[in-house]
Amino acid sequence: MIELIVFTLVAAFVLEASLEQLNQGSALKKPDPLVADLYDKTGREKSIKYGAEKNRSSLLSSALSLSVLILALTFGWFADLDRQISKSIDNALLTSLVFIWLLSVISWWISLPFTLYSTFSIEKRYGFNTTTLKLFIVDSVKGTLISLVIGGPVLALVIWLYQEFQGSFWIYAWALVAAVSLFMFMFGTKLILPLFNKLTPLPGGDLRTAISNYCDSQGYSLKNLYVMDGSKRSTKANAFFSGLGKSKTIVLFDTLIEKLTQDEIVAVLAHEIGHYKKRHTLASFTASNFQTFAIFALFGWALQYDQLSETLGAATPSFHLSALTFFILLTPLQIVFGLINNSLSRRNELAADTFAAQTYKRAPMRSALSKISTDSLSNLTPHPLYVAFNYTHPPLVARLRNVG
Template sequence: MNFWLFFVLAVIVAHFILDVVVARLNLKALSPRLPDEFADIYDPEDYRRSQHYTRVTTRFGLLQNSISTTVTVIFLVAGGFNSIDHLARSWVDGPIVTGLVFTALLILLSFLLGLPFSIYSTFAIEARFGFNRTSPLTFFTDICKGLLVALIIGGPLLALLLWFFETGGELAWLYCWLGVVVFGIVLQFLAPVVIMPLFNKFTPLADGPLKERILAYVRQQLFNIGGIYTMDGSKRSTKLNAFFTGFGRFRKIVFFDTLLDKLDDNEIVAVLAHEMGHFKQRHIWKMMALSALQTGLLFFLLSLILENHGLFAAFRMDHVSIYASLVFFAFLYAPLNTLLGIGTNYISRRHEFSADRFAAKSTGRAESLAHALKRLSRENLSNLTPHPVAVAISYSHPPVVQRLEALRNLAMTVLPRR
């Protein structure tokens, strides 16, 4: 057997086995006993419902993973990538344009494979647990808008990368790295102004006591913002969330309308303070820098296997090309990506603890943030007892029980009563 074929198949199967093992560990970690920290906000039925939601979504994810993995292996071994390549070459000419069509066709096939699962998840599972508010029209228009954004943004970026690799020689990977980093920074400024309004409506927060409290806190922290907005998250789901978006004078505070309906003013300010903590402690820039380093490593490694004939033989390709190398490299990079993801998630979890500390200290109300976290967990049916292995591999946020424990210790040892 071709070494590269053996390696790629081993990576696919190993990744699938890892997902199955982690999912099963997570299911076994579900405890029928409600953690003591939640006794004041959960009733037994709420807790049973959250665990049932975890079971249903986990098992559905395993089913989807099983089918997609099987289809991928069959498609690879049967020479599906070669068939797509021949189809793209029959339509257009030139390495860059052919690469764009080849990639678009693969994305289309992947989208069609995942579409039934997305429909069932949205209109069956999420609706069953009372989350879904997405209408069929909204679901369809979201897909169209997403494809349009991918075409307008992703197409030129891919064309630029292919052009760099076609013409850049030995330093092409460096040009690609710099190009993607610059593009990512520009996108951070454009997304809240151009892209996000395509999908949601942003309305300035109405004048009143809540807005006055938020502005007082923001002024106290000497924090510049471009505005305070609510987002019509209830258009698609009842789940709660809040976030900052943009930079500098374009920076916005955004609350889901569902969050404003469920939390009191103290809790909303505490959630805001947590998000502000990420900015104040430069977590956003640190994670962007880390992502940039990983991107540089990715492009450097990619440059080492470009147009590798053994790899193309493994995928049963008749033609060797740079654009197909980009696709095939994703299979080879998967193990390293998993390892890097574990490290990135660890750093992200530390940042969440740090932002919690900032929020508790700057507001003097650790109990408000703790209560907000408990409400968010209950309303979103979060898994309160994830397995440590699942946390290490895939959780960017610490389990809420650990966050509550850290806040309780902080309140007992550091914070003044307010």
């Protein structure tokens, strides 16, 4: 089975590398007349170079992770680590927790040089990065603490459920994960985001009046509309909708407000309200729960096979070693789920654009999309396969054509 595990990992990497390669070639293609004059010659060259540098860095990062994983599989490092932890901790649940935590720490350190290079070299050189090293460290510490405080107990409960219920644990574990993700879905923006960013209600003035008039016309309450200080990390403009029902929230980055005209900002806001009106968040939440249900069901079934642990070189099977093998072997299914989710998301983006064009105005929606795209040096001619695997938002040409 170890051959199958290595094959799965290598195949996933080859797929990723081939898609990057295809996309590199596609970036050099002549753009559609719709977007042909959005970049001047230097702008286009800059966009191609930026894309190439980002691709190279992410491929190198994947290649390093893959190499370390293959070494670990070949030399039985996972079983060694398991033995070391079990020696000092005489408790199966704690052993699993420490093992999983250590693996995530190690993988964080492996990708750290690439994260640093991407943030402080690539993003900096192209004028996007505003993160300081101090902020980067503070963010990392906060991120780790949050994952320990929220992820730790959830993981501990899942392992405990497995110890108590064995074969039928997965249904309880799924229900637990679904409940936690529902909570995060509704309150994540309110509880977690303020730990990283300052959210302020949009101040009174022309923009607020224009937004308020539009919201009134749509019967949408303006209660949770915030401006976020995105500029403290990047100059890239963004906006998003989150939450369900009463917890619905729209966040506009300060960079968006700075770069777009008033009409364009209202159009972007109308797009976000479109996500709410068309129940997109509810749909994607439901879809992701179906997927975790399928994954947990498979996981529950697979855990009865001790070979999952033994193939990593362990003498005694354990939850964490079996889980590791299981999730590597699950990669093809995860890729299929990714394709489905991306396609669903891209369809929703087009529907939200249409909503904004119909309920507000067409022209500012078009110019806002063009500005946001070119401002972030995005690739105007991505390869369709690369889009299918990686894009949650359609390429600019498709969005402009859809808005009409």
